[in-house]
Amino acid sequence: MSLFRSVLLICAIILPGAMVNGMGDGFLFEENPRLPGTIMITGYTGTDSAIIVPGQLDGKPVTGIGNTAFRNSGSLQHITLPGSVVTIGTAAFANCTNLTGVVLGSGVQSIGNSAFRGCSALESIVLPDSVTEIGNDIFRECTTLQSITLSTNLMAISEFAFRDCANLEALVIPDSVTQVGRRALMGCTNLRSLTIGKNVRDFGCCAFTSCRKLTSITVSEESKYYSANETGLYNKRTRRNEFTYPGARPHSPARRPSIWDLFF
16 A cells, blocks of 8 residues: 555545545545535646546445545546536636646536636536536636536626636627626637527726727627627616617717707
């Protein structure tokens, strides 16, 4: 038995609350505190570039990827998660700079802050319809990300979610989303097309900063809050443009008629 494995076993026996409670197939794991009786992966000691996370470890279902579990893994190029995984923790895959492919299982519900931040080789990703929550900065600085499919059950797009995704060209915000966080699209300098679902009520401050190529916005006709006009995105409540296309003249509210207009 290797010295490293011996140390892990000693920690598991002497320190039952320690971060590492076991190891199998190169995966470090512990009991998932949110779902007792199940497993959360906390790290990986292998060198494989393509990893398939097992659905079970130590005879228990794998339900979580822990905080920073794969962070800074320069060798990781592709990862597949099983349908049993429910949560992905903060910075779980942050700065995996060679990660090009991610397959998320159909059970993922929550993805933490900065989960894929700095994954600069990631070009596309699909969030399954099981996902209802994503954290701040989730895809920040994913500079080659060109396309993403959002879950149709996602409730909100978090702050800085796509900041500095300089190659993102199009985004469809589903009807389930009610809010888009501040600076969510800031620095998306190649974003050309945006489709907005009917239930989006608010865009946070500076959501569109530096979206210099955004010239096509489509809003659901059922939206009570926004509409698209020839100059950009119009806010029906403030009666002003939320975003104005580069070079266009902002839409301003119609002037109320004066007494002079009415009688002369």
